[in-house]
Amino acid sequence: MKKVSSSTVARLSLYLRVLEDVATDDVRTLSSGELAKRCATTAAQVRKDLSVFGTFGKRGTGYPVPELVAQLRAILGLGRTWRVALVGAGRIGAALLGYADFRRQGFLIDAVFDADDNKVGRSFQGHRVRTDRELESAVAAGEIDIAIVAVPAEAAQDVVDRVVAAGVRAVLNFAPVKLRVPAGVALKNVNMAAEMEGLSFALANQERPTPRRAAS
Amino acid sequence: MKKVSSSTVARLSLYLRVLEDVATDDVRTLSSGELAKRCATTAAQVRKDLSVFGTFGKRGTGYPVPELVAQLRAILGLGRTWRVALVGAGRIGAALLGYADFRRQGFLIDAVFDADDNKVGRSFQGHRVRTDRELESAVAAGEIDIAIVAVPAEAAQDVVDRVVAAGVRAVLNFAPVKLRVPAGVALKNVNMAAEMEGLSFALANQERPTPRRAAS
DNA sequence: CCTTGCTTGTGAACCCTTTCACAAGAGGGG
């Protein structure tokens, strides 16, 4: 398979969500322009993104919604359940445990770990917290596909090294640091602090009020 | 001020974190190469990023850590407190309320809103939840700088329209949709579902095991 | 004071992503 940029994949997620949404309104077909409008992008971008994976549209008509939904789900690998381990049962970890969307999309949180012995043994949202020391063995035995790292920044690299050694090949990191993973391991970051600082930067460096007409 | 790419700003956040970290070890000076290594980027990238804002380094020596920390904090607008409104006191919202890092970095959650009358009046982490109907007036009166949108996808665009109309010019969106904001309003997105789907894509389309030596 | 070694700052080259523009194709109406 040719190389696919991660921005393209991120947009496919959006397209899928919008398509599933309009499908419930019994829309049978949607043009790239319509889809683009609902995803805040351009028609050309939509077509380029989809064309990477095949020819799904019909000229003059647009894209058949139910078929495209099925195709996107297949492309994104959403046809199966992925087994997820959550490392770190702090506030963020606990919030994720209750995030119903995850299970709906096929992500099953299968094991929860924490290094704090006060948390070990307790249950959150029906998930019993296990000790950090069982991490490697449980991950290796449980055929975990994805690890979510929700531990303090200092501990994050260590955790990711351990889960990767235990066979995990996809990691979602919430710690505000750049993690190093070997080639062949997928890594995504969610860095709320950095996003907030980006907003801070934007506010601090905002141009003085443009009294002209606001653009779209 | 010239245009600054948002990837540059995101990296500045990382640099700042690393620099604050090494500063506690009483490191006085750090080269672009060292900083790059700790941020998983390149020396040239570090220098390019910093050069956008001025000349901070000394040739032959590197960057003076305490001074650069101060400069980065100033650039990112972290010298002051930003007033934040949280809209949506669900799981994610509640997790953010307890996120101590926010306050430490100068983000003060000043008001919490929810549309669910069962939540209104209750307190989370010392923040009393107010009714969604007070949103506009409270935001306008409270001189809120940043709105965090942590409501269901269907409600997100409406919320952002309302807070923008009430004068907010920076928004952090957790809903899994692309929001539209007028020019002059900064918008950042945190889309966990999309990140997970990106991992799913990576796993589903992973090359067959490369039995060769793993690259760095 | 001069030489040597190291590091910055930056134009230029490179690469990747997005946008443009248009030929090709589908469908509907007369």
Added chain:
DNA sequence: CCCCTCTTGTGAAAGGGTTCACAAGCAAGG
């Protein structure tokens, strides 16, 4: 059956961001 309109798929152009490569500059040691 033909024409007209609409939309896709895609090469080519444009735009941005990253990497390269090197001159300029600072420090330390002899």
